Amino acid sequence: MAINWNSEYYVALEGKDLQANAMAVDITGTYVMLAGRRYIAIRNLDEECEIVQKFPRQSKYDVGAAEWNPTMHHRELCVISSNQRLEVLTWRMEELTQTHSLKAHTRVITDLNWHQMDPNLLASCSVDTFIYIWDLRDSRRPSLSLSAIAEASQVRWNRISSNLLATAHDGDIKIWDQRKGTAPVQYVAAHLAKIHGLDWSRTSETQFATCSQDNTVKFFDTTNPRKAEYILTTNAPVWRARYTPFGNGLITVVVPQLRRGENSLLLWNTANRATPMHTFTGHKDVVLEFEWRHKRPGDSCFQLITWSKDQTLLVWKIEPFLQKLCGYEPEDPQEVTSYHNPKETVEKVMKKAVPKVEPLQQEFSLLNVHIPNLEVKSMNLPDRLCSVQATVNKFIVNLQINFPATYPHGVPPDFVVQEDSKVDEHIANQLLQTLNHLAQQRVSKNRTCLESCLRQMVTTLEQLITDSETDRMFENTLVNPSNSFGGYNDAYIPFPRTSGAKFCSVDTLVCYGRMGHSHRLSAKLDIGTPRALSALENLLAKRSSHKLSISTYYYQKPRRTKASKSSKALVHIYDSSGLFLVHKQLAEEYILDGDVGTVCKHNAGAAALVGRWDLVQAWALAELVGSPQQVNEGDIWSQHPFNARLMESLISHYAKLNDLQMAAMLCCVFGKEQKYLMGIQQKNAKLSKSQPHFRLVPSTFTSSKITKHMLHKSCASPYHTIPPADIIAEGWVFPYLESMKTSSSLDCLWSDDPTRTVKSTTSTIYEYYKLAYAETLYRWGLLYNRAEVLKYLSTSQETHKGVEFLSECKHCMKSTRASNCSSCRRLTLNCTICHISVRGSANCCIVCGHGGHTTHLLQWFKDNEVCPSGCGCKCLIETANMFSS
Structure with a gap:
């Protein structure tokens, strides 16, 4: 068969109309199946002509996974998953027919896998948390059902042991033995992020590999599953990682949903995990699936089949x-x-010395020489040199590129600007820095970089020249203040920042700074950094001998070496959780549901687990104060005056320490104790009205109504400091409470009459603690815990009110929300088509007000544009125009 190989691959199929997202190769390596919502296509790879047989599908669901039977005895069988159903198909005599329809899952199927040795066994997993093993000899129900609690994303039979299979659940792996009931025999905590791919070794029954959203591929051995044997780190989340049928190879591909230009497959040697051995570059969109083709007798090369989002099927030749x-x-x-x-x-x-001379030859042969403003002068393969000339306006750059012997395996080419170039030294250095940076990024992934660097060269040169001309115009503006461009001198525009630090989320600190070789011109001139752009004119007046502009204020040292490498301006991200008293594990373990004594005892145990013994003591005191058992036994501690003072003191103490978590939790726990204490008062006749009772007084506003005016108004006491509303919205700045005098602060909590409304100063503060802690929980992703805290706000959130449509009764002319008028009890709407009162689903034009039954209107407007009432309104057009405006 004569195949047109493009160096290392050839295009086996371009099926733009297939819209397939699943691919499978049969055991013989002859047929490829492509399955999608509209068609199932079969391509014979042995045929030179691109002949595809398409079989229409009558389904509204996409195909999630597809796979051929891996045994020669049942090689004609294939299976696809569609929503909750498995369809087993038979390919015989150039016809594709369905032989089985397997349905037991209640949610969408995420993966499937044939047994490697028994042609009748098939495993499937689903979002419904079940893993089913099917036997085609009795397909009415699964032969074995495994429950995993969490949903499974992958299921794979062991290639050597016929009874073992593995499933992936979020970041964990479970190993099952079909002979040992419905419980997993091993549990592996593999990743902290979701696992996308799982593959058993082809040579060992105890080894498998997992790939995850955390940018890693981990290799485990079931004989020691506690720790990964070794880890392979990539630059992006990994969608699939599969062993090669030869050597120590592994193929990886990035997650398709990223869609960020990573369209290549990487070939790794698991014994040398520092960098990929090869990059398969050819697809124009993300790779959806890849499989190995069965090696033919006498062929020294393996073949890899890939299917991409660009709807092209490529066959790659893996050379010796x-x-x-x-x-x-x-x-x-x-x-x-x-x-x-x-x-x-x-x-x-x-x-x-050069193990891959061919990639450079391939790169030269595939280079697009018709790049605008660029002329390729020469490409010398024996000397590994390339010379180009870029012309932008009147500037000319002659660039020579020298490719080292080990290019492109981690070593970038050398870029040299020739002496006959017509460009100043500053632009030449900037250009070299950009090219070196781009080349280093490409070769770090074992990718060639010539064409991308040449295109970037033209783009960068155009930008540098434009910036240079703009700087000259700006300098002229500074020299002559009467120039028409004097508007650039704006005192309200801050000067560009080159370094800084900011706390992000809850426990992340981000720091950034300029490159190490970047120096300020102000250091050379012995002048300070200007506060605004307008200050440049004053600096120029001080040093009139120097031309000063925005782009030249920060300059970089010229680089005259051939193989100069750019220094990177790094952004450092630090985990700052150790700087704060709030603790994520405590947030996960704390509870609020239950009586006060039980809640305090549980939370004290959670604090002990993380070593916060101060919190253990605080929760023990809180349990003593609020435990209902103490009251039932006749203890009067819950009625003691120190009760209220103690709890307020505890909340105030942790507020001063900026321990938002503890202060908010105490507010929530003892906010619900108010009702209990009031009930005790009513039942106990010995309690005097003059005795004080501790209670957290509800405020009279909702959390959405907290404003700067209300907060400052509520803080009549000079001992409270409340942040404005914009700080509350930020969610992390914690108010620092200065020392509160007992007489002023306790006035807000004590009352002779428990039913009387008192001041809400302290209650306002407590509401803020709860809101701020709820925001912290939201940023941690603990949504359930956040909802539990928000339940303890004194008043509920305001209900959002949006646009509401009301019908007007034609009899009494009153508006109503129901189908019947609330006054005259008559039906308010008659259909303009059938003239019968509407009781069910209805639609009305918001312009003319006419309407009726939804089904009647749909049928009417299929063939008409004008309102059926005869008013002349083009209802669909008028309504669309109203919403678009």
């Missing part, structure tokens, strides 16, 4: 030298020849 890079030794290396040079053995290729 790539197999060598993965530690695979052919049986007779002397007989295996290089694909590009049949006379040269792979052994000779591997002994060369």
Whole structure:
């Protein structure tokens, strides 16, 4: 078969109309199935012509996964998943027919996998948390049902042991043995983020690999599952990681949902995990699926089949030298020849100082020489040199590119601006810095960079020249204040910042600074940093011998070396959780549901687990104060005057320490104790009206109504400091309470009459604690805990009121929300088409007011544009115009 190979791959199919998102290759390596919502397509890879047989699907659901039976005995069977159903298909005599329909899952199926040795067994997993094992000999129900509590994203049978299978649940792996009931035999805490891919080793029944959203691929052995044997770190979340059928190889691909230009597959050697051995570049969109094609007898090359979002099917040829890079030794290396040079053995290729000469030759042959404003002068493959000339306006840059022997494996090319270039030194250095940075990024992933660097060269040169001309205009403006561009001197525009730090979220500190080799011109001139752009004119007046502009205020040292590498301006992200008293584990363990004594005892135990013994003591005191058992036994501690003072003192103490968590939790716990204490007072006749009772007084406003005016108004006492509303919205700034005098603060909590409304100063503060802590829980992602805290606000949130449509009774002319008028009890709306009163689903035009039954109106407006009442209103058009305006 004559196939047009594009160096390392050829296009087997371009199916723009298929819209397929699942692919599978049969055990013989002959047929490829592509499945989508509209079609199931079969492509014979042995046929030179691109002949595709398409079979329409009558389904409104996409295909989630597809797989051929891995045994030769049942090689004609294939299975696809569609929503909650599995469809088993048979490919025979060029016809595709459905033989089984398996349905037991109640939620969408996430993955499926045939048994590696038994052709009748099939495993499936779903969002419904169940893993089912099906036997096609009795397909009425699953032969085995496994419950995992959490949803499963992957299921895979062991390639060697016929009874083991593994499933992925969020960041965990469960190993099951179908002979040992419905409980997993092993549990592996693999990742902290969601696992996307799972694959068993082809050579060991105890080893498997997992890939995750956390940018890592981890390798485990079931004999020691507590810790990963080794970890492979990538630059992006990994969608699939699968072993190669040769050597120590592994293929990875990024998560398709990212859609950020990472369209390549990476080939790794698991024994050398520092950098990928090869990058498969060819797809124009993200890779959706990839599988290995069965190796044909006498063929020295393996083949990889990939299907992409760009709806192209590529067949990649894995040549012997790539197999060598993965530690695979052919049986007779002397007989295996290089694909590009049949006379040269792979052994000779591997002994060369340059193990991959071909990529540069391929890059030269595929280079687009028709780049605007750029002319390729020469490409010298033996000397590994390339010369180009870029012309922008009257500026000319002659660039020579030297490719090292190990390019592109982690080593970038050298860029040299020739002496006959017509450009100043500053622009030349800026250009070299940009090119070196881009090249380093590409080769760090073992990718070639010539064409991308040449395109970036033109773009950067145009930008640098434009900026240079703008700077000259700006300098002229500063020299001549009467110039028409004097508007640039604005005292309200701050000068650009080059460093800073900011707390983000709850426990993250972000710091940034300029590059190490960047220096301020102000240091050279012995002048300070201006506060605003308008200050540049004053600085220029002080140092009239220097031309000063925004872009030249910060300059970089010229770089005259050939192989100069740019320093990176780094952004440092620090975990600052140790700086604060709030604790995420405590937030997860704390409870609010139950009586006060039980809640305090549980929370004290949670504090002990994290070593916060001060909180253990505080919760013990709180339990003693609020425990209902103490009251039932006749103890009068809950009625003691120190009760109220003690709890207020505790809340105030933790507020001063900026322990938002403890202050808010105490406010919530003892906010609900108010009703209990009032009940005790009513039942106990011995309590005097003059005796004080501790209670947190509800405020008279909702959390959404907290404003700066109300907060400052409520703080009549000079001993309270409340932040404004914009700080409350920020959610993290905690108010610092100065020392509160007992006489002023306790006036807000004590009352002779428990039913009488008292001052809400302290209650306002307590409301703020709860809101601020709820915001902290939200940023931690603890939504359930946040909802529990918000329940203890004194008043509920205001109900959002949006646009509301009311019907007007034609009899009494009163508005009503129901189908019947609240005054005359008559039906308010008659259908303009059937003239019958509307009781069910109705629609009305918001312009003319006419309407009727929804089904009648849908049928009417399929063929008409004008209102059926005859008023002349074009209801659909008028309504659309009203909303668009």
